[in-house]
Amino acid sequence: MTKIEQYIIDKIKTLRKEHCLTQLELSQKLDMSDSFISHVEAPSKRAKYNINHLNRIAEIFNCSPKDFWPDKPL
Known part of the structure; x- marks a missing residue:
């Protein structure tokens, strides 16, 4: 798993909780x-979010998909 994948997963996990x-x-x-x-x-596991998942999750949490990304490259 890459650093960016882990960052996004952690960000969504925090929002979920x-x-x-x-x-x-x-x-x-x-x-x-x-x-x-x-x-x-x-x-x-190998499952990851794709762009469509991120868009739908942003709708669920009433935020922007860009809220899942870091401010600077990792």
Whole structure:
């Protein structure tokens, strides 16, 4: 996993917890498999967010997709 992938995963995980959503609930809001978020958040799994996921997650959290990215390159 790259530094940028981990950064984005961690950022979304923090938002998920701030909004009191479980991995299952966020997976369901994305219309993905029940285990999707748990696979993305698990370092041993290969699942990652794509651009469409990031856009949909931004809609769910009422923010911009760019809010998931660092201010400077990693």
